[in-house]
Amino acid sequence: MPQRAQTATPVSVFTQRFSATPRGARLARRLARYHLDEWGVPYGSELSEAAAQIVAELAANAVTHGRVAGRDFELRLTCEPREGGVVRVEVSDCRTESRPPLNPQLPAPDEESGRGLLLVAALASEWGVAEREVGKTVWARLALSE
Incomplete structure (x- = not known):
């Protein structure tokens, strides 16, 4: 009996470096939404909005706290539809000594950030933080379906 060919579900990946500026952070968010839509996560859907917000927050942190003069930050977006599916957002910067707290505390009401x-x-x-040879990667995972 002939064996059936197994069809692999493709993993979609987008990786790009951006200038460590507010403009670079905005562009990262826009391109994340664009690629998710191309991969079947509709623009404006709850998942698309959540992923875009995560990209915005992590990119803003890379620009504000992880910036090293003359160095970019990197966005890596992965969509794995198999086994329930997951979207993974990774933002990497070059600053090693500035690590985000893994248990962030609510700031005072009058704090602006x-x-x-x-x-x-x-x-x-x-979500979490991974070490790199130079700098760090802050990552987050979102389920494609709940």
């Missing part, structure tokens, strides 16, 4: 990682933690199924 400090809520980005709380948003990431609320939107992602899990």
